[in-house]
Amino acid sequence: xxxxxxxxxxxxxxxxxxxxxxxxxxxxxxxxxxxxxxxxxxxxxxxxxxxxxxxxxxxxxxxxxxxxxxxxxxxxxxxxxxxxxxxxxxxxxxxxxxxxxxxxxxxxxxxxxxxxxxxxxxxxxxxxxxxxxxxxxxxxxxxxxxxxxxxxxxxxxxxxxxxxxxxxxxxxxxxxxxxxxxxxxxxxxxxxxxxxxxxxxxxxxxxxxxxxxxxxxxxxxxxxxxxxxxxxxxxxxxxxxxxxxxxxxxxxxxxxxxxxxxxxxxxxxxxxxxxxxxxxx
Ligand code: NDP
Numbered sequence: 246x247x248x249x250x251x252x253x254x255x256x257x258x259x260x261x262x263x264x265x266x267x268x269x270x271x272x273x274x275x276x277x278x279x280x281x282x283x284x285x286x287x288x289x290x291x292x293x294x295x296x297x298x299x300x301x302x303x304x305x306x307x308x309x310x311x312x313x314x315x316x317x318x319x320x321x322x323x324x325x326x327x328x329x330x331x332x333x334x335x336x337x338x339x340x341x342x343x344x345x346x347x348x349x350x351x352x353x354x355x356x357x358x359x360x361x362x363x364x365x366x367x368x369x370x371x372x373x374x375x376x377x378x379x380x381x382x383x384x385x386x387x388x389x390x391x392x393x394x395x396x397x398x399x400x401x402x403x404x405x406x407x408x409x410x411x412x413x414x415x416x417x418x419x420x421x422x423x424x425x426x427x428x429x430x431x432x433x434x435x436x437x438x439x440x441x442x443x444x445x446x447x448x449x450x451x452x453x454x455x456x457x458x459x460x461x462x463x464x465x466x467x468x469x470x471x472x473x474x475x476x477x478x479x480x481x482x483x484x485x486x487x488x489x490x491x492x493x494x495x496x497x498x499x500x501x502x503x504x505x506x507x508x509x510x511x512x513x514x515x516x517x518x519x520x521x522x523x524x525x526x
Contacts, residue, residue: 249278249504250295253306256282260518261304264497267517268509276301276505288312292333302334302504304497310344310374317342326408327377332500343503346375347382349496350438350466350489355386357491357512360436360462362386368434369393370424370451371441372400375466379440380404380419384411390418392434394452396441398423424451433458437479439465444472459483466492469523490522491515 251261257280265278283291288309295303305313310329314320317330320342324330330342354360365388369376372395383391391412395401401421405412412419422429434456443451444467457463463479465472466489479486494515501509 247276247301248295248299249276249302249304250300251278251280251304251306252283252288252291252295252309253280254283254285254308256280256306259306260493260522261306261497263521264494264514264518265501267514268498268501271513272505272507272509274505274507283309289316292316296335296340300335302332302500304500305331305333307374310378314342316340323347323378323381326381326411327374328407329374329377331378331496332503334503341503343500344378345496345499345503346378346492347380348499349494350379350464350492351382351386352495352499352511353487353491354436354462354464357495357515358462358485358487362388362436364389365435366432367391367436367438368429368452368456370437370439370443371395372397372404372421373440373442376440377404379438379466380408381411384408384415384417384419387415388417388436390420392418392420392422392429394422394424394426394429396424396451398426430455432456433461435461437461437463437484439463439467439475442467444475447471447474450475450478454478454482457482457484461485462487465489468493472523488523490519494518 313330323344332343334341393401405421464487465475468488468490472488476486498511
């Protein structure tokens, strides 16, 4: 049986095995998919051992996405821009690296939430791995602007600088700011994406409500109970709110498609997963 795995540290919380098993059942594919905790210094060795044992591909989560990008023998342009990889596909000696996080977010926003990104003003909060993964695919949707705001402005600057050519090619105003910069505090945005780990840490909201718009959308990449505070805050200010569960399912579907060449029914799986994880959203 074809074998896949998700590697991370920690990994116990991962919903990927459940999602991939449902995709396989619903598309009639025969495969097995497991989760494996990897010691911090053993990522390369663990992936190579899995591949040598006949593994066909894997997902990679924190904190190994950068190492996965370096391990791949060929990467997609998305991985090159993000400098992070969440999906590997093995073919003989060849290891192909893809980043499906941004594809997943864009599909969830555009197809599942029906929120077109073209011409929109977007605030992207955070400049870590998740922001790096989603910025490129967001730019290709040709919004009016994407302003990246991060606690450490240097990290936002680096992320934006790496995407400057793509932003110019797509005609998008892409700039970096600190979280408390006047330009951020004095504007509202059609779409506010919390790609920081503030919800994960149950920390204070990273921006004031002045960034929200009554008919806009606010999305936290976090899901489950930890995202509840952000969602309630956005809704209390008249903004539609969405968590990261749809992105999780859609990024998994893009991995499944890369491995199997088959598109799984994501809306059904998202509805089932939501009933398990966060029925109130
Ligand atoms: P990283 O650790 O790579 O980056 C964390 C980012 O959050 C940094 O920009 C950091 O700023 C910022 N940050 C941390 N704490 C705070 C705070 N209290 N207030 C404001 N900013 C803060 O994490 P990831 O980018 O990998 O993950 C970010 C979030 O995205 C997590 O909640 C994660 O669960 C979620 N995620 C969801 C996915 C999905 O499929 N739905 C996929 C991947 C991630 P600084 O640079 O200053 O330290």
